[in-house]
Amino acid sequence: MAGRAAHDMTEGPVFGHILRMIMPMSFGILAMMLVGIVDTYWVGTLGTAEQAAVQMSFPVTMLVMSVSIGLGAGAVSAVSRAAGRKDGSSTLARISTDAMSLALISVGSVSLLGVIFVEPIFAGLGASETMMPHVVDYMTVWFAGIVLIVGPMVAGNILRALGHAIVPSLMMIAAAVVNLVLDPIFILDDVFGLFPGLGWGVSGAALATVAANAMTFLMVAWYLVFKEKLIDFKPEDLGEVWHHWVDVARVGLPACLSNIFNPLAMTVAMSGLAMARFGDAAVGGLGVAGRIEAFAIVPLFALSACIGAVTGQNGGADRLDRVREAFRSSFLFCIGWSVSIAAILWITAPWLADLFLPSEAGQSAAIAYWRIVPVTIAGYGITIAASAGFNGLGRPAHGMVITASRALGLMIPAVIIGAYYLDAPVGVIWGVAFANVLAGAATALFVLLRAPMTAKHGRQRKRRADPQADPVAAQDTP
Template sequence: MATIDLTKADIRNAIVKQSTPMLLGITAVFSISLVDTYFVGKLGTKELAALSFTFPVTMAIASLSAGLGAGAASIVSRTMGEGEQSHAKRLSTDSLIFSSLFVTLLGTIGFFTVDPLFSLLGAKGETLALISQYMKIWYLSMPFLVIPMVANAVIRSVGNAKWPGIIMVVSALINIGLTPLFIFGYGPVPAMHIEGAAISTAIARIFTFVLALYVIYKHEDMLLICLPSLSQFINSVTKVIKIALPAAAGSVVNPLAIGVVTGLLASYGDNVVAAFGVGTRIESFASIPLLALSAAIGPIVGQNWGADQKGRVIKSIKYCYSITLIWAFSVTVGLYFLAPSIASIIASDSSVADIASSYLLVVSSSIAGYGFVIISAAAFNALGKSTTGLAHYLVRGFVLYVPLSWLATLWFDYQWVFYAIAASNIVSGIFVATYTLYWLKVAKKNDCEPNAFSFQ
C-alpha cells in the first residue's frame, strides 16, 4: 500500500511523495494536449484554430471535474484526519454517485449546444464545423473523464498519490498511441482527421474509468456497494456541494478567462488564435510541477487541519511556495533559449510559431504568481473554505487577466495582451500568497478559524 499518514510524516517527504506521482501523471495527461495539438496542426491552420477554440471549454469542464474532486477530497481528508474512516467511506461513495448524475446532465446539455456556444466565442464557418465534429464525440465520453477524476481525488485524500499517478500515465500512453492512428489512419483504420483526436481520447477515458473504480474499491476500500438512504445521500451531497461548487467555479475561472481572451484575439485572425492556443498549451505544460504541488497540498492540509495541527499546514504551504519560485526561475531561463524551437515543433506554420514564441517569452516569467494562486486555492479548498479559493481565482482571472487583456486590445496590438497576462499573474500571486499566510497565522494564533478574513 502506498497510503501514508500525512499527520505524522515529515512535511518535505510528504510533499515529495504526494507530488512526484502526480507530477508524472499530470505530465502524461498534459502531453495529450500537446500531442493532439501537434498532430491536428499537421492537418492545417483551420484545424489548429478549431482545437484552440475548444481548449477553454474542455479545460473548463475538466476544471469543473477537479472542483467536484476537490469537494470530495476535502471532506474525506478532514474526516480521515479526525479518525472517522467509516464515515469517510460513505462520503466518498456518495460523492461518486452525485458526480455520475451531474455529469450525465451536463454532457447532454453540452452535446446539444456546441454550435451556439462556440459561435458566441467567435468561431464561424469551416472552423465552427470542425469544432462541432470534435466536441460532440468529446461530450459523449465526458462521464468517463469526470468520474475517474473524482475517484482519483478521493484516493489522494487518504494519502495515496501513487495509484492516481499510474492511472493517469497509462491512460495518457493509450491516448498518445491512438491519436495519430485515428487522425491519419493506417491499414484498416480510416483517416478520421480532427474527429480521430476525440475518439482516441474517449477510448483512453474508458480505461481510466474502469481502473480508477477498481483501485478505489479494491485497494483503498473507500467505495460502498450498497446505496445510501435518501437522508444519508442528501447529507453527504450537501457537504460536498458546499465545497465543490465554489471549488469547481474557481477551477473554471482560468479556462473561462482564456476563452474570453481567445475571443478578443479572434479579431486579429486565425494565426493569432492558433498561436495563443499553442502558447497556452506549452504554458500549461510548464506549469505541471505547480499543479502537482497543488494536488499534493490538499490532502496534507486537510488531514493536518482535521487533526488540529495548524503549524504543519503553514510549513507545508511555505515549502510549496519556495519550490514554486525555484521552478518558475528555471522555466524562465529555459524558455528564453528554447521557446522558438518548441513553438516551431508544435506549430507547422512559421507565423504561428513566431507569435507563440513571443507569448512564451513574455508570460513564462510570471508563472510563479499563477502557482501561488493555485496552491493557495487548493489549500483553502482542503480547509473547507472554497469560497476563499474561488475569490483567489477571481482576482487573477476577472479582476486582472480579462480586464487588462481587453484594455490592451483597445489601445495596442495583440502582443500587449501577453504583457497584460504576465502582469495579472504577478500582481495576483503577491496578493494571494500574502493573504493566505496572514489568514493561517491568525487561525493558528487564535486556535480558531478567523471568519472575518475568510470571505465566508
C-alpha cells in the same frame, strides 16, 4: 483507514508529503498534455474543417471538465478532512462512495443534455455549415462517454486525498498511452496497411479518448472496491448521502468557477481588447509562448492538485502549524521553480521562437513573453496553490476570491491598460507579469499573516458511531 492504510499526512515532513505527490502527478499531467498535441496532429491530417471542428469544441469540453475538476476538489476536501479527523474506514468509504455518485450523476446529466442539444449549442457558438457535421460527430461521442472520462479523475482525487500518489498518476499515464495508440487506428482509414476500415475520422478521435478512459475507469474501480475498499455498496440513509453531497458540492461548485477565471483572463489577453490589436502574428506569438510555458510549469499545476490533501488532513486533525507550513513551503517551491524556469526560457527564447513561429513579429512577442513573464509565474503558482489549499480546508470562498482577484481584478484590466498605454505587444505582456507579481505577493501575505488555518467542516450531522473508529461508542449506540 479504508483498505490498506492510507498515508497519514498529519505526521512527518509536511513538504515531503507534497513533494512525494508532485513528482508522479507531474508525469501524469505531461502525459495528458501530450495526448492533446497528438490528437491535434492526427485530426489535422483529415482536413481543415475537421481540425477546426475539434478546436471549436475546446471551450465546451473545458467548461464541462471544469465541473469535474470542481467535483474532484470537493471530493479531496471531504475525504481528506475525514481522514484527518480519523473518522474510520466505514465513514471514509461512505464519503468516497457518495462523492463518486454525485460526480457520476451530475456529469451523466450533462452527458444527456449534451447529446440532445449538441447542434444548437454549437450553432449558437457560430460553427459554420462545413464545420457543423464534424462538430456533431466529435461532440456526440464525447458527450456520450464523458462519464467514463470524469470517473477516473474523481477516483484519482479520492486516492490523493488519502495520500496515494503513484496509483492515480499511473492511471493517467495508462489512459494517455492507450489514447495515443488508438488515435491513428480510430481516426485514419489505413495505418501503414494495418487496421483497414477502422478509421472514423473526428468521431474516432473522441472514441479513442473515451475508450482509453473506459479502460482506466475499470482499473481504478477495481482498485477502489477491492484494494482500498473505498466503495460502499450497502444501502445508506438518504439523509446521510445528501449530507455528504452538500459537503462535496459546497467546495466543488466554487472550485468550478475558480477554474474558469484564468482561461477567461487569457482569452481577454488574446482578444481585440489587448494582443489582437497588434495583428495575427502577435496573437500567435502569445499563444505559442503560453503553450510552452504551460509545459514548463507543470509542477505548479501538480502542486495545486496535491496541496489540498495535505491541508485537508492536517486541518481535519487540527494541526494548524502543519497547515501553515504546507502553504509556506509550497509558496517557496513556486518561487524556486519560477526562477529556474525563467533562467532556462531566457536562454532558449530565441531558439524556441525560431522553431515554432515563422514571422519576426510573432517571434518578437514570444521572446518578450519568455523574458518577462516566467520570473513572475511564481505569483500565479502561489494563487492556485493557495486556492487549492483552502479548498482542502473546506474554505472554497477564500480560494475563489484569490483566483478571481488575480484573473478578473488584476490581469484583465492590466493587459488592456498595458496594450493601450504602451501601444505594443509588450504592454500586454507586462500586464500579465504585473498581475502575477501583485496577486502572488498579496496572496502570500494574506495566507501567512491573516487567513484562518482551521478546517471548516460545515453543518455536522449526528450519525451512528463507526465501530472501527470508536468501538466503545459503537457499543453504546442504540
